[in-house]
Amino acid sequence: MPSLSVSLGFAIGLTFGVVGLVSGFCLMSSLRDWWTANDGRKVRSFALALAIAILGTQFLAGSGLVDIAKSLYLQPSFSAPVMFAGGLLFGIGMVLSNGCASRALVLLGKGNLRSLVVITVIGIAAQMTLKGLLAPARLAFIQWSQTTASAVSLPDLLATLGIDEAAARIAVALIVSGALLIFAFSDRQFRRTPVQIVAGILVGLLVPAGWIATGWLGADEFNPIPVTSLTFVSPLADSVQYVMLSTGMTLNFGIAVVAGVLTGSLLTAVLTGRFQLEGYTSPNHMVSSISGAALMGIGGAMAYGCSIGQGLTGVSTLAIPSLVAAAGILAGAAVAIRRGAVVPVLATR
Secondary structure, three states: OHHHHHHHHHHHHHHHHHHHHHHOOOHHHHHHHHHHHOOOHHHHHHHHHHHHHHHHHHHHHHHOOOOHHHOHHHOOEEOHHHHHHHHHHHHHHHHHOOOOHHHHHHHHHOOEHHHHHHHHHHHHHHHHHHOOOOHHHHHHHHHHHOEEOOOOEHHHHHHOOOOOHHHHHHHHHHHHHHHHHHHHHOOHHHHOOHHHHHHHHHHHHHHHHHHHHHHHHOOOOOOOOOOOOOOOHHHHHHHHHHHHHHHHOOOOHHHHHHHHHHHHHHHHHHHOOOOOOEOOOOHHHHHHHHHHHHHHHHHHHHHOOOOOHHHHHHHHOOEHHHHHHHHHHHHHHHHHHHOOOOOOOOOOO
């Protein structure tokens, strides 16, 4: 039932908001700490979350509980150039804003008013790219460059070699998740940081929880809803539109997740004494913040997801387009971080 998926979406978002505020879970800050301070604890927490998300998602798909093939990540036709370019823009944007879309939402809950600007601009820019002024250009670029692949996921690719589909799914899931787990726990610092370990486990579990909410418990053949899980760019666009036009829209899973994250972060900040109003300290900070947010909105719409939507949820499906988008995000972040584009716009700790 759609109403059930909305309730579950709020609960999932609430959990993410609590975990995100306590642990600082964020791909951008993870990469920055790893590449500039040689501190890999947060990036290993992200790797742990991804490993659990892959195992959970592939179990649901293999058992038949959720048909993840209905998700936007596993559609046979896609444009690799658009996906990569979108990821690249998003990666650069999250560095300019010093935090990704989900992190900005978490920080807004603790009183960071700069994040209000960021998530509003992300929502508007994403809506412009999905349905507004930039949509015709995006669609034209997709039509010009899209391909129809016979294998849209890594298990499908392995199955083309004659391997049984179920065996291929298990093999790829175990190899990829195993490598991620080894990477995560090979570091002594990470093993001695229980907060990051728990954060990785909980966030990883939220991804299959989202699939269950939309693809199983909330499924209704008479009133179908999209099969999806944690993602933030399109839901932020929907949330901004819902705030303005709620009488002409209905609540959905994504909007509920956004509301849940904000609520969870706010409650945690108040209860732990972390709530504090903050604003911009200079015009340069504001310009960088808004520019980064616009790039995240445009790029996230082009890539069909953000550092969470593609980097975690999309990759959990083992979809090749998601790997392309994630590669773009990492490349964009690497270029921006190594060129010193990080500015203290959003406090990430």
